[in-house]
Amino acid sequence: MAREPSAGARPRVLAARAVSAVIDHGRSLDAALADWPADFVGADLALARMLAYGTLREHRRLGALLAPRLKKAPQPLLAALLHVGIFQLEATRVPPHAAVHATVAATKALGLGGARGMVNAVLRGHQRAPATLASEDSALIHSYPDWLAEHIAADWAAHAPAVLAAGNQRAPMQLRVNARRTTRDALLAEYSAAGIAATALPACRDGICLDEPIVADKLPGFVEGHVSIQDGAAQLAADLVAPCDGDRVLDACAAPGNKSAHLLERADIALTALDIDETRLATLDDTLTRLGLAADSRVGDAANPRTWSDGARYDRILLDAPCSGTGVIRRHPDIKWLRRASDIEAAKARQAALLAALWPTLVPGGRLVYATCSILAAEGDGVIEAFVAQMPEAAVVPIEAEWGRASAYGRRIAPGDQGFDGFYYAVLEKKTGSP
């Protein structure tokens, strides 16, 4: 019979494996976490998640702290464990002796028993005399790859350091009330009675922010379809699309379906929910069922309307385009290490193709809302600028709002601004009299 994994080794083992899956094997953190055993629950699970997310958030800085203590580059899994180890000493309230002991125990459990002494020496060394970074390089301090830090510096100028830092914060849990089933005030009263601290999001009509995260199935009103989990920045899409009863509306990249649901909660519309990914579209159908809503959900590539369109045009289109995800790095710290500089140009080309393909499906006088969860200008204003330059019948509608900040063609939100994810919105209208 196996000995109980020495106190605390298991969360470090799983965190190190997840970090290595991202850094060394290019897998997404979500996919790596899905590999964790189903029986791994409770406080150990919470600790392991905290270690995996935190280590990935600060991966580059931690590596710089470790480097002077290493004689040669450790093998990948061992390097991941060392990062997890030093993260605990640097940035958590785990008692240092427990952090070192459990990390050394994890060394053996990972099959790296021969490195136990080295792990112990490196971590004890840091505990005794913590290394500090003398560098003023903000990419290093905030742990971003150089190319991404350079993009952000160029796009956000004086705000860049704050944007970099905000990407390393934990995101709050924000909710959207289903206006068809209840009201925000009623739900806030219910939460208050249940001892759940929550406040209304000022910029979002249906938005609530929880003081502490709660898992979905323990969230009062979730199963009943009274409430959904959605960041406030994403809730702004419904205000901008502003659908009216009777409108034909297209949500062009709809999965997993939160924005579709929000549009349906707002008005009696005929919604086409399109997505290229059949599996993710199934999630959309589940979401709509839970909320008591219905849409015409279709699998199809928005960039190729001939394959899915019946020819009828739309009064409103929401194009929440696939993007770099640089606005949601605080929720997905793996994005920093998985994206490559060349991905941005590819994303931009894809976004431009989607916009150009969908434009003819909009009625004259109709409105298209372009959105991304990217904070890079190339994927925001860059796409809109190029599009309107070649499309005279496209008029940019300025967004008057209490959130974010105006950019040349739309509005952008820095991560952490009002607690929101980083986002970009632009609103285009097709001039009447155009084809």
Added chain:
Amino acid sequence: MAILEILHFPDPRLRETTEEITVFDDALSRFVDDMFETMYDAPGVGLAATQVGDTRRVAVMDCSEDKNERIVMCNPRILWTEDEQTVDEGCLSVPDHYDRVTRATRLGFAAQDRDGTAYEMTAEGLLAQCVQHELAHLDGGLYIDKLSRLKRERIRRKMAKTAKRGT
């Protein structure tokens, strides 16, 4: 002394049953020493001969923190059990996996030492759990047999993946 290779699920040899020991000689004693060394190295609190590909009916245990409570069980059998506990359990033949199983909380067992001396003993808690775990091994059983088929299949797939990667 030597560290022996521990077989991993789903190795078919883990399903073999063992044969009663009748000769208590030096070879058996050396084998028992090797089993202890293998168990401590793993690290484990119990190891059955089946797990190292041997069909002699012997298992070793040490549930202490300080490796100073060695127990050798030759030809063991459980005499009585009392109460039940649901506990986390793991097996050296199913590395990196732990699950909840139900075990008797207390039991009495009879066995022989490595030199053939018969003894009876009462065990409780972790040691009781370990006795039941090792006895199951000697009859070709694994603790994961007590889990749902779904869970077992998941473990099998995971083990196959790990074996392929060679880690």
